[in-house]
Amino acid sequence: MSATNGPAELQRALERKQARRRLMAAAPFPEKIAVVVQLQARFAPILRARGQEYRVWRLESPGQMKREV
């Protein structure tokens, strides 16, 4: 990143991040829960190494979640 295009590049990076957040927010609930479990699995060894207990859920295969009107 050069000194001249820095702010523009930063702005694009923030926009990409925001777009990813919107995409993830719109994902079906079971897919989001699958991500939660992936995060749990990543954090668990780190936290356990520090002596903290940390739970990792067991999960069935993700599917679709629909809102009832």
Place this chain on the structure above:
Amino acid sequence: MKKALEVLNQLERDGVIARYAIGGAVAAIFYMEPFATEDLDVFVLPPDSSRGLLTLAPIYDALRALGYREDRECMDVEGVAVQFLPAYNALIEEALHEAATVDYEGTPTRVLRAEHLAAIMVDTARPKDRQRFAAFCEQAPLDDERLQDILRRHGLLERWRTWTP
């Protein structure tokens, strides 16, 4: 997760709980990008809550009878750490009654509505609630008019105003 929700539905059908709905981080995740959380917070109305009794003992007894075990402050229900929380104030009772019914892989369940979740964050007001509130307001489909009505009726409007720019 689906199996855990089926167990919650069974508890409701059996009258162990009068009504339940998913709250806390997992309910927030329903409306926003996922983040790490250890527990599935489940708000419950016990069947005898009209008598002012908010004990969770019958829920724990029923789950133990089904072979589930405690895991610290939670119950391990089909591999999911479920924390049961009684509806301890009028805001949560209202949130429970108005929770959205959703379908999770063919299993019906309930999730607190976004406006009630936001109001509960303002009410609870822990540092993590305030942090989550900002992200939640950016991502969740909040009806501002509805949120302000809830906040006003539960005496939270002034605090909310100090949280919003």
